[in-house]
Every structure is written in structure tokens, then in C-alpha cells.
Amino acid sequence: MTAPAxxxxxxxxxxxLGAVSGxxxxxxxxxxxxxxxxxxxxxxxxxxxxxxxxxSGLSERFVLEWLRQQASAGVLVYSEDGRFELDEPARGMxxxxxxxxxxxxxxxxxxxxxxxxxxxxxAFRTGIGRPxxxxxxxxxxxxxxxxxxxxxxxxALVSQALxxxxxxxxxxxxxxxxxxxxCGAGAAPLAIAAAFPRSRVAxxxxxxxxxxxxxxxxxxxxxxxxxFYNPERTPLxxxxxxxLVITSDMLHDLxxxxxxxxxxxxxxxxxxSWFIIDPDPRPTFDEDRLQPQAANQYGFSLAICLQSGTxxxxxxxxxxxxxxxxxxxxxxxxxxFSEFERVQGxxxxxxxxxxxxx
Numbered sequence: 273m274t275a276p277a278x279x280x281x282x283x284x285x286x287x288x289l290g291a292v293s294g295x296x297x298x299x300x301x302x303x304x305x306x307x308x309x310x311x312x313x314x315x316x317x318x319x320x321x322x323x324x325x326x327x328s329g330l331s332e333r334f335v336l337e338w339l340r341q342q343a344s345a346g347v348l349v350y351s352e353d354g355r356f357e358l359d360e361p362a363r364g365m366x367x368x369x370x371x372x373x374x375x376x377x378x379x380x381x382x383x384x385x386x387x388x389x390x391x392x393x394x395a396f397r398t399g400i401g402r403p404x405x406x407x408x409x410x411x412x413x414x415x416x417x418x419x420x421x422x423x424x425x426x427x428a429l430v431s432q433a434l435x436x437x438x439x440x441x442x443x444x445x446x447x448x449x450x451x452x453x454x455c456g457a458g459a460a461p462l463a464i465a466a467a468f469p470r471s472r473v474a475x476x477x478x479x480x481x482x483x484x485x486x487x488x489x490x491x492x493x494x495x496x497x498x499x500f501y502n503p504e505r506t507p508l509x510x511x512x513x514x515x516l517v518i519t520s521d522m523l524h525d526l527x528x529x530x531x532x533x534x535x536x537x538x539x540x541x542x543x544x545s546w547f548i549i550d551p552d553p554r555p556t557f558d559e560d561r562l563q564p565q566a567a568n569q570y571g572f573s574l575a576i577c578l579q580s581g582t583x584x585x586x587x588x589x590x591x592x593x594x595x596x597x598x599x600x601x602x603x604x605x606x607x608x609f610s611e612f613e614r615v616q617g618x619x620x621x622x623x624x625x626x627x628x629x630x
Contacts, residue, residue, distance in 0.1 A: 297345040300338060301366065301379045309338065310358060310367040310376070313348075318355035374423050388575040401579025401587075404479075404525055421520050421549070425459035430467045436617040437545050437627055440516050444468040448515035451476070451539065453508070453532070454522035458486030458500060464516075465490075465498035473498040476508065512541040520549040521623065523603075524595045525580040527587030533607035537630065545627050546609070550600065552624035553593035560593060565622040569593055597624065604628045 304310050312327035313319055319327070321336035328335065343350035347366070349357040364371035395401040434440050444450060447470040452460045455475030465473040475498065477483055486500045517536050523529045536546050551569060554560040561567075573592035582589040595603070597614065604612045608630070615625040 293345070297341070297347065298379050299382060300341050300345075301347070301376060302382055303338060304342065304366065305376050305379065309335070310363075313356070313358035314363050314367040316358075318349075318351055318353075318357040320355050324356070370423065370427055385575070389571075392574050392579060395579050395582065399582060400585070401582040401589075403583040404576065404580040422456055422459040425520070426463055429460055430463050433547070433615075433618055433625065434464075434516075436615050436625075437516075437547060439543065440545050440547075443515040443544075444471045447471060449473070449513055449541075450516040450518070451514040452518040452520070453477075453503075453536070454519055455486065455500065457482045458489055458498075460518055460520065461498050461500070462486070462489055462493060462495065465495045466493060469497060471497060474514075475500045476503045478502055478504055508535050509539045510535075511539065512544075513539055515541050515544045516547065517544070518547045518549075521551070523548065523550050523600070524590045524592055525577050527581055527584040527589075529588065529590065529595070529603060530606065533603055533609075537608045540630055542630055545629055546604075547615075548600070548604075548626040548628065549623055550595050550626075551593055551622055552620075553596045555596045555598050560596075566593065569622065597626075600626065 308328055312324055321332050321339055325332035325335040339356045342348040343356055349359050364373040366376045368374060445468055449472040450464050451474045453476045455461055455477050458475050461473045461475035483500045490498055517540050526532055540546060569592045577592040578589060581587050601612050609628040611629040615627055618625045
């Protein structure tokens, strides 16, 4: 049953104004990041506007207006004595670039998001999107330091995730081999190589700029057991060479994820593990549209993921929320794997974690 017209109009007005409010709050997060306001407030408890202005070297009146906006949006904690606090959860999200929950990097350059959505116009008309590398003009150092999955890989992959995969730690300690396909700036391969010096680690990515940065980080760390490759120049092996293969938040982006699954099956050793990280949509849109991240992720899909997934004429066009667990299970099993299960010991607000075995 359709809601009465007046109720529907009020609901739409709420959606519209909420969108404006969210965007404005995001721009204020940009200001807070660029001006060092979150850093000025980090781990200092409740502060007055004068305190924050003094700590940041900024105008007290403008700082006060920013504080009031952030408190009204629920970002900062406000106490009735006129003080504002960046509490621990907010600090992790907005001030600590090493926190797995850090998200402020999304707002470093709002114009980038506008440009990406504008780039989708052509795909609407032709049905053919742009490859990921052509869409993503994010500065590579930002990818390395601020994108949430890279932060998570640096801080939680070895300590929290790999122990949930039976046998993986033991294999890597004993000199096994690991591979990260779609490695970005190399956070996961570098973390594994540092933790398991006897292991051999490889990272693959088609984005040459991030591979150059990965090499820079490898040299800085002095690691000799990790190497990075562009599969367009150095194809993935077609023989079983790895005990652990990782694909992080990338299967849904591929025009042909079935071909990737088949490639992983060829290069993984008997008894090895394929660790899959991908968004966690519900199997039907009737269920999925009610999830907290659905509207946000369907929107980002138009700008990036769906474009990448339709960038070849035979592309499946899955989109960001196109691989719910049943579909991913079918994809993996069709590639010749015998086991597929969700990893229960890891939680994330919008990603799911799976392991597949030959």
C-alpha cells in the first residue's frame, strides 16, 4: 500500500534534507582534517572552543561554529558546560590513521567524488563503463595510508584475521607462500612478509602507480621476501604456487570474476586457503535495501564498481553489492573449490570474510 501523499512528501523531504545535511557534515569533516582540528582534540578530553582554537592556532569564533556543527551532527560529544570532546570511537575514525576504523580519508577531496559520478554519464548512455584505473585518480599515497582496507591490512590482517584460517599461520611460519591479488599499495603483502620472514609473498595489481609506492614501502622496510607485479606484464602463475591467496574488495569490481576464481584455483596449492573479502549484501533487493550501507554503496557502485564491471563487452556488471554469499559460493564452487565458508571470527560494518579451499 502506498503511503498517503502528505506522508510520502514529508518522507521525501526528510531524505532530501538528510542528504544535504550529510554532505555538509562531510565537508566539515574535510575542514576538520585539513585544519588539524581532530588532531588538536585527540586524547585531550572535553575542550572549550578557546582550548581547541589555542591548540590548533585557529580563529576561536570559526572553531566554535565548526564545533557546534560537529556536535549537532553527532560527530563530537557535547557537554552542557560548553565543552566538546573527540571521544575514543570518533578519534579512531577521524584522527588515527592507523586505526582499522579510520574513515576520514574518504573526505580528503570531496571534488574527487563529484568527478567520479560525473564520469558515469557516458556509461549510462552506452552501457560500457570505464576500467578502475581510469576512474580512480586518488593520490597513491592516500591509497596507501588512508583507504580503510589498507589500514585494516596493516593493523589487523596478521593479528586478527589470519589466525581464523586453520593452518595458514603454520604454513607461513614454515616458509610457505602467500599472494595478494589487487594488493594496492601493498599493505597486506608487506604485513605478511614482515610477520613471517621465512615466507615468500607476492602482490599483484594493474595500477602501476600504487605498485611503485608498494616498492618504496618495501625498500623502506628492508623486506627481501616480498615482490610486486603487474599481471598485465607478469601474468599470474598457472601452477599451484601459493598456500594463501587473498582478494580484498575486488571480485565484484571485475568484469569476469569467474575467470579470476578459475585463476586462483590454478595457483593455489593443495591444502591452501583463498581468503576472500567482499561486501556483505543480502541475497534479494527486498532485504538488501533495508541495510544501513545499502544506499551509500549502490551510489558508489554507479561511480566506480559497476563501471569497472561493465568495462568489457562481456562484463557481468555485478556492482558493489552484486555478490551476496549464495552467489559468491556458486562462483567459488564452479571454479573447482571443494570448501567455502564464512569466517565467523571477524566482524566489519559492511564487509564479509570467507575462506575457500581446493
